[in-house]
Amino acid sequence: MFGIDAIDLARMQFAxxxxxxxxxxxxxxxxxxxxxVLEGLWLWKKExxxxxxxxxxxxxxxVGFGMGVVSGIVMAYQFGTxxxxxxDKAGPVIGPLMGYEVMSAFFLEAGFLGVMLFGQKRVGxxxxxxxxxxxxxxxxxxxxxxxxxxxxxxxxxxHIINAAGQFVPDDxxxxxxxxxxxxxxxxxxxxxxxxxxxxxxxxxxxxLLKDKSNKNARLMFSMAMWMAAIVTPIQIIAGDQHGLNTLxxxxxxxxxxxxxYKNVKGAPLLLFGMPDNDEAKTxxxxxxxxxxxxxxxxxxxxELQGLESFPREDWPNTFLIFWTFRIxxxxxxxxxxxxxxxxxxxxxxxxxxxxxxxxxxxxxxxIGFIAVLCGWVTTxxxxxxxxxxxxLRTSESASPLNGVEVGGTLIAFxxxxxxxxxxxxxxxxxxxxxxxxxxxxxxTASLKRASGMTGAPSTxxxxxx
Numbered sequence: 273m274f275g276i277d278a279i280d281l282a283r284m285q286f287a288x289x290x291x292x293x294x295x296x297x298x299x300x301x302x303x304x305x306x307x308x309v310l311e312g313l314w315l316w317k318k319e320x321x322x323x324x325x326x327x328x329x330x331x332x333x334x335v336g337f338g339m340g341v342v343s344g345i346v347m348a349y350q351f352g353t354x355x356x357x358x359x360d361k362a363g364p365v366i367g368p369l370m371g372y373e374v375m376s377a378f379f380l381e382a383g384f385l386g387v388m389l390f391g392q393k394r395v396g397x398x399x400x401x402x403x404x405x406x407x408x409x410x411x412x413x414x415x416x417x418x419x420x421x422x423x424x425x426x427x428x429x430x431h432i433i434n435a436a437g438q439f440v441p442d443d444x445x446x447x448x449x450x451x452x453x454x455x456x457x458x459x460x461x462x463x464x465x466x467x468x469x470x471x472x473x474x475x476x477x478x479x480l481l482k483d484k485s486n487k488n489a490r491l492m493f494s495m496a497m498w499m500a501a502i503v504t505p506i507q508i509i510a511g512d513q514h515g516l517n518t519l520x521x522x523x524x525x526x527x528x529x530x531x532x533y534k535n536v537k538g539a540p541l542l543l544f545g546m547p548d549n550d551e552a553k554t555x556x557x558x559x560x561x562x563x564x565x566x567x568x569x570x571x572x573x574x575e576l577q578g579l580e581s582f583p584r585e586d587w588p589n590t591f592l593i594f595w596t597f598r599i600x601x602x603x604x605x606x607x608x609x610x611x612x613x614x615x616x617x618x619x620x621x622x623x624x625x626x627x628x629x630x631x632x633x634x635x636x637x638x639i640g641f642i643a644v645l646c647g648w649v650t651t652x653x654x655x656x657x658x659x660x661x662x663x664l665r666t667s668e669s670a671s672p673l674n675g676v677e678v679g680g681t682l683i684a685f686x687x688x689x690x691x692x693x694x695x696x697x698x699x700x701x702x703x704x705x706x707x708x709x710x711x712x713x714x715x716t717a718s719l720k721r722a723s724g725m726t727g728a729p730s731t732x733x734x735x736x737x
Contacts, residue, residue: 278673279666282354285682287652289347291645292689296340298644301415301461302468303333304408306495307388311401321710325488327392328708329472332700334389337381339696346685354678358659358669364440365431365447366421373417381410412461419460423453426651427521428660439660451521455514456651462507463647466607467640469499474637475704477630484624488708493633494623500611508604512567519568522661524582525654528590529597530564531557534578539564544598547590552580554594586657593654596646603643610636 276284307326314322348370351359387395387403395403424430430446431439441447473496479489519526527533531542531554541563545554565574579587610632617623655661659669 276675276679278675278678279670281675281678281682282350282670282673283666285354285678285685286347286350287649288682288685288689289343289350290652291648292693293340293343293347294644294648295641296336296343297411297414297418298460298464298467298641299471300333300337300340301411301464302466303329303336303472304404304411305465306468306472307333308401308404308408309495311404315397315401321487321491324710325491325708328488330389332703334385335696335700335703337385339693341378343689343693354671354673355659355669356671358664361438361664361669362425362660364438365424368441369417369421369424369448373414373421377410377413377417379410380413381407384410415461415464416457419457420448420450420453422651423456424448424450425660426450426456426655427452428663433663439663452514452517455510455517458510459507459514459647462503462510463640463644465499466503466507467644469496469503470607470610470633470636470638470640471704472496473500473633474635475708477633478704479707480624481627481630481634482707486707486709488710490624492708493630494618496633497611497614497618497623500607501615502611504604504607504611508608511604515568522654523577524579524586525588525593526568527577527579527581528588528593528654529650530568530576531590531594532564532576532578533580535575535581536578537565537575538562538573539568539576541567542594545594547594549579549584549587549590588654588656593650596649596653600643600646600650603639603646606636606639607643 307329310322310326310329313319314326384403384406387400388407391403392400424447427450428439429450430441430443430448432442434440472492476489476492476494476496479486480493483489515526528547530539531545531547532539533547533552533554538561540557540559540561542554543558543560545557545559547554562572565576566572568574568576579590610629613629613632614623617626617629623629657666658664659666
């Protein structure tokens, strides 16, 4: 279809659906934990602003969670329709892991989600808080199992290959805790937290620009900026460790990310360039001498393998992952800058007075999603041409495909997804555009009485918390 073979169309279809899907779990993981923190602070400090902000984001979480579930189900079906050979060969490993995700994570989320969303006036505050904690834990368990599956595909261990060519678990501990899993799990969870923080910060800043005295908007913005300032440096360190792990287990991916075709000691860091696999060189480079070796080997004279060390048929799409990686890093640098900027303003007592900071936070609202998408593309495209790295090629994993049929379903997916999820995102943006106005004291007092919670609000000023 249109000169593209069926396997490439199947890859495009999976890439499209997983790209839509990943943004919703990334948001849900962070937002569920944020809701748990808000409700915990409400129980501890007895200040109504925490429960007001909790209720503001609770509905937004429900919409995002629902879209994540729907997009995930659709994505999973493609294993059987477009990638049946992969499903047959890797099914004994990935099938149980995905089943564990459903049983331990999705059931936990679904079981307590209704209580969290609708039980605030029906159960006690501590039981409601427990339900919120279980929903947050469920999102983290889901990330645990899905990242275990994907990490096994990147660094497969703990299996044997039987006579039928299937990957059969031999050591479940090594299957689950494969070499790249801890690094990828930490990196993804931190990315989810930062993604959510910048959305929350953008919404808080948006409403502060309208009314800087809005205490709920101030709370959102302050908490988000704390997250940006504290977690972004941790994420940079986690990303560095992930890169070193990838260098050990997938050196061809690192060579492509860095744009190096030749083996070189004291390799420069290529800031920009145009990798060309046909010419086996990166053109028009802007580079910093020796910095590439320092980052990846922690030595000025460390040697980096270039793509020339690997068979040409094993090279990934270097141009694609070279640039997606740099976009991801660029988004991280923006996060770090805003985090440091907000820390300076907080120290000066002007966190809510700097309108340029608020405008920057609004503009930075989507950068977490951009970073997650670019990081995911870097990871998945960098694994090519393998579905199970070094063991099962993508070309050997596909179903007997008809290009016209795959192309037709791809077009259908694009149309349906943009209508369905576009409507959902529009509704979420409408909810975010509503001002988080403080609830009258009588309403909050009634909620406390209905849930059996008593105690006067604290008089301590947490305006900078």
